[in-house]
Each structure stands twice: as structure tokens, then as C-alpha cells.
Amino acid sequence: MRQLLNATFYVSVHETRELPKHSGVEIAFAGRSNSGKSSAINALTNINRLAFVSKTPGRTQLINYFQLKSDHFLVDLPGYGYAKVPESIRQHWQNLLSNYLQTRSSLKGLILIMDVRHPLKPLDIQMLDWFSATGKAIHILLTKADKMSKFQANAALQKVALYVKEVYPQCSVQLFSSLANIGIDDATAIINKWMQTD
Template identity: 70%
Template sequence: MSILQHTTFYTSVNRLHDLPSHAGIEVAFAGRSNAGKSSAINTLTNRGRLAFVSKSPGRTQLINFFQLGDDRFLVDLPGYGYAKVPFAIRRHWQDLLSTYLQTRKTLFGLVLIMDVRHPLKPLDIQMLDWFAPTGKSVHILLTKADKLSRQQANNTLREVRAYLLNSYPQCSVQLFSSLSAKGIDETMIVLNNWFGISSASENKTSETK
């Protein structure tokens, strides 16, 4: 059983000074509005409503912390790139996201969500530019892979991977679909490594339940 299946809500913050203090590990999820971030989190945690899936992109305005136990946290960052959000709110999100990504010492890695049909948009590149100087790992999920044929999805994956190799070598990338559950195992391997969880310890935890 995955440790993510024990994920529980911890807190929400809208200001940097309200970020929780702890000595553990955080893994953040970020992505453009309507790219499938909340659906990916819900699929990975096997919790249908853990992350709120809004019909109005840009509605999630808070940094949401979810606790996995033992000072491990999954952090759901506000979606970005939704034009109808007022400028003042967009500016606040930009400052909040950039500062969090660049300065948060407990942040171990970033899972960046991109719609496979529209990858590497300017704001996605901006997110990578904010985070790259930290030297920390980035794993990209090309979501909604079920919307393309296998050949189309694989072609996009190769193109994105080639771009990242030249520009952001600390990034890894994969296909993902919340609808078909494609890519869950591959993503969990990455997350387990980041959270310092071995397969043996995870199996042992499952056996004791």
C-alpha cells in the first residue's frame, strides 16, 4: 500500500509567514489551471476529493498542505495561468509561488503538471526558471495522456524530454492519465525515492495493516 493512501489534510495558507514550521520533507505539485493537477493528486492518493477539482480554473487560491506522516508533506500549490483571475490576485500568486519555490528549505522536489496536448507553455517555463537555480529535482507529469493516441502521446513525450535534456537536465518526465491510471506506478517510484521510502519498508508497512 502506498504511503500516499494515508494522506490527510494538514493546513492551508495564503501568506508566506503562515507556512508551517517542521524539520521534514515537502514535495510540491504545481501546474497551469485545468492541467489536471488536482485530479493527479486525487488519483495518486486514491482519495477522490482530497484535492478540490474545480469547474472554474483558478479557484484554488491557497497553498494546501497534506500530511503523509513522519514529517512528510505533499503540497498543492495554486494553479496558474488563468486569465480571468484579477490582476492583484495573479500578482499575489506569482510572488507566493516564486518565493516558496526558491526559498523553502524543506522543499525536496517539484512535480510539475502539464497537459500533454499543451506542454511547455511560457508560464511552465517560468516555473522551471524559478526552481532550476535551487538544483532540486523536478518531475513532470504530462497529464490527460488518454486524450491522445499512443503514438501522439509518445511523440510528445520524446519532444519534451529532448527539450528538457538541453535546457533543464535536472528534470524527468513521463506520461500520466488520471482517467486510465496510466503512469501511476512510475510516479510512485519517483515520489517514494524523494520521500526516502524504500519498496521494502512500504511492503512492511502494508503487511502490518
């Protein structure tokens, strides 16, 4: 099941024109700053510091590529929604994200990270709108599920699942915790399935 092992850093990209040319498959990870995106990538690949985890939101300012086998890549996108980032940088991120998400042909699916305690914020909805227009698959990880009781976490999951079923039919959702090892196998299975599609 754990086919996301042996990931290695491949390249960092600051501009759309720098995106690597290959004939493979990319799975992108996006989420608000401090939502647990880097921790999720590290948990899924079982490499503690593959994606840099920072207590300072807005730290990921580049598109970071991690190579799995041959032409399979996990792509860590800049976190969005951090107010202290200068407007010029925030605008650059937004343009880079929207261009990548809407035009990248090798991108097969989006893993969207949301803190289970604060899901479906306006920028999360914007991200869903941007990407759902492509018709490609979206899978939401409701991270930090260990920070709530099981009852609370399941209630949040049900609420988000009902919403996306109505508005974004190609979207699925699950609970996730990198610290408590919740949902890692389920998320891995989704990603492996996407990578096997032509």
C-alpha cells in the same frame, strides 16, 4: 509501492509567513490552471476528493498541505495562468509561488503538471526557470494522456523529454492519466525516492 496512501488535509496557507514549521520533507505540485493537478494528487493518494477538482480554472488560491506519515507532506500550489483572475490576485500568487519555490528548505522536489496536449507553455518555462535555479529535482507529469492516441502521446513525451534534457538536466518526464491509471506507479516511485533523501 503505494506509500502515498492515508494522506490527510493538514493546513491551507495564504501568506509566506503562514508556512508550517516542521523538520520534514515536502513535495510540491504545480501547474497551469485546469492542467489536471488536483486530479493527479487524488489519483496518487487514491482519495477522490483530497484535492478539490474544479471545472473552473483558478480555483486553488491557497497553498494546501496534505500530510502523509509523520513529517512527509504533499503541497498543492495555486494553479497559474488563468486570465480571468484579477491582476492583484495573480500578482499575489506569483509572489507566493516564487518565494515558496526558491526559498523553502524542506522542499525536496517539484512535480510539474502539464496537459500533454499543450506542454511547455511560457508560464511552464517560467516555473522551470524559477525552480531549476535551486538545483532541486523536477518531475513533469504530462497529464490527460488518455485524450490522445498512444502514438501522439509518445511523440509529445519524446519532444518534451528532449527539450528538458538539453535545458533542465535535473528534470525527468513521464505520461500520466488519472482517469486511465497511466503512470501512477512511476510517479509514486519518484516521490517516494525524493522523500527518502536527507
